[in-house]
């Protein structure tokens with residue numbers, strides 16, 4: 001039996017695949033390599049329990065053919081659906097980006113679950129499904145969900161498709177609502193962007209927004225632990241969980257200052273105006289992870305600890 005990971009050459013998938021292989025599972029990773037990188041999964045290619053195929057999951061016939069040929073007669077027990085557009089501003093500029101990579105990949109994954117009798121789906125959803133709740137703490141029961149980005153809208157639509165599948169044919173679904181996830185190998189995100197700017201010009205660090213944006217951050221090692229914990233301990237056919245740190249989050253100012261101290265201590269930080277980094281950015285959210293802590297899981301790092309570690313790791317990844 002095979003664990004199928006879509007978006008398998010992406011940032012979070014790399015840690016997920018590592019842990020699945022360590023647990024003794026056989027893993028098939030599919031990715032169209034638009035944002036992921038084959039170099040990240042290179043070390044796994046030597047492992048006989050791991051296979052990779054370059055496949056566009058947004059196109060059903062391509063996804064089906066790629067999957068069946070890579071499976072070579074084997075069956076899938078678990079589908080970890082990680083493929084999506086991870087560039088939220090790009091999806092804001094062109095709604096087709098999230099229609100294709102965030103929604104159609106999910107829609108097709110669910111169609112293939114039905115067709116190929118895959119019992120279980122684990123879905124990488126996002127806190128972006130909720131929209132902007134200001135300073136109100138967001139629990140899984142908070143609502144209505146009113147996303148303010150095309151990305152969030154297409155994640156919410158994907159969740160709806162999966163919940164219908166659970167009624168119609170799927171045996172089980174775990175929907176993970178991720179916070180901002182940090183760590184390596186970074187492919188995008190605030191730390192990656194800030195370090196890239198310093199690489200181009202070590203004297204100045206322009207920041208999107210005024211630095212007061214405050215969000216919950218989780219290290220990728222904690223995130224993947226939580227996913228595997230829910231997969232093992234979730235008690236329902238459909239399990240929806242916020243995953244995140246237990247603190248109130250960290251500010252963009254904290255991130256900018258830590259990046260500067262790590263990579264270019266003499267740089268001048270130049271803040272922008274307003275509390276949104278870009279249209280569709282949620283300036284602050286407070287995340288309730290009580291449902292998950294009640295199930296018995298807590299993160300090892302809080303938001304600032306996760307950021308400090310990730311900034312060191314990403315700076316090293318970028319040779320800084």
Ligand SMILES: NC(=O)c1ccc[n+]([C@@H]2O[C@H](COP(=O)([O-])OP(=O)(O)OC[C@H]3O[C@@H](n4cnc5c(N)ncnc54)[C@H](O)[C@@H]3O)[C@@H](O)[C@H]2O)c1
Nearest residue numbers: 007010011012032034035036057082083084086124178181
């Ligand atoms: N990183 C975060 O902070 C965060 C937060 C919330 C949710 N998520 C979700 O977690 C998942 C993984 O995100 P990530 O941060 O590792 O991003 P990532 O961009 O590194 O990984 C996504 C992978 O999906 C692949 N992909 C995109 N469209 C595809 C397609 N049509 N066919 C096949 N592959 C395709 C990309 O090439 C990439 O390798 C995504 O679903 C993302 O929306 C991430």
